[in-house]
Amino acid sequence: MVYKAVQTLDLLNRTLAADNGNTFRMWLGRVLPHIGDAYRSDEDPYRTHLGASIIGGQCERAVAYAWRWALKRPPRGRKGERTVDAHGRMTRLWNRGHLEEGRFIALLLTGGIAVYQQGADGKQYKVSDLGGHFGGSCDGVVMGIPDLPPGVPALGEFKTHSEKSFEELVEKGLRLAKPAHYAQMMVYMQRMGLVCGFYLAVNKNTDELYAEIVQYDREVDDEMLARAKRIVFGDKMPPRLRMASPGFYVCKYMCDFTDVCFSTVKPDRSCRTCQHWFPMPDGTSQCALGSAYGNIVTLDKAAQIAGCQQYTLAPMLK
Secondary structure: OOEEOHHHHHHHHHHHHHOOOHHHHHHHHHHHHHOHHHHOOOOOOOOOOEEOOOOOOOOHHHHHHHHOOOOOOOOOOOOOOOHHHHHHHHHHHHHHHHHHHHHHHHHHHHOOOEEEOEOOOOOEOEEEEHHHOEEEEOOEEEEOOOOOOOOOOEEEEEEEEOHHHHHHHHHHOHHHHOHHHHHHHHHHHHHHOOOEEEEEEEEOOOOOEEEEEEEOOHHHHHHHHHHHHHHHHOOOOOOOOOOOOOOOHHHHHOOOOHHHHOOOOOOOOOHHHEOOEEEOOOOOEEEHHHHHOOOOOEOOHHHHHHOOOOOOEOHHHO
16 A cells, blocks of 8 residues: 655645745755755765665665675766766766755745754764664654644655656555665664654656655565675675676666676775675674684774785675
């Protein structure tokens, strides 16, 4: 069952029309300067944790490559697109997603819907599991959604879509159209003690909105946690997709790791791709070489990126 948030969309459109969008623009001026991800000047391609935003990806093997820092490569582009053009386009696209978060929040505030993005410590809401190896940062918690009973908080998740993706979302609903987004919400909801979520999406071509109320799904959450455990602590790569090949459209156009997956290139050199690296249950990373001699060598992020002269490619990545 798909629960479209019809009342909420009606409220947002009515309040925009009420004063020609003046209140909306006022909120934009207040909100956008605080969307730090859009203005960050120290972007780091390496994430020490396995992100909830990718755990529900179609190919578990690709998620594992990301966790192990297998390749720091520009994203794969469209057919015939130069690598540098693809990298520039995707950088702008990701930045647009961050900026759109501010527009979503301003829109909700215009409709009188409260949006909370920080805890008592003043920091963005984050969730973690597996000692900190698995988790992420959510878009916020919303209160006052007309399609929910009064006083019921909901996880807020805001996404941008191409026209084709948006049309599929409208037709099928979140779970079937965007299972990775759905899985991400389940992970966040459970760890934040929320029983429902509010998914708000925009068609980047037309600015049309889609909104859905999403119920917590324990089965999917458990499945994602089990997948995360396999990836984080496993010593074997997950299998490829059943139809996988260098020419399969998912591998060719939708995956950044096709080259290493099919042994066209070797994985990048770092502790993460070395056979001596291993994650600990407490969330740290250690080197087996030191442990073999009775020394505990805990590796911070800088050390993992740098690696050492005793690097040996992990068998699972060969």
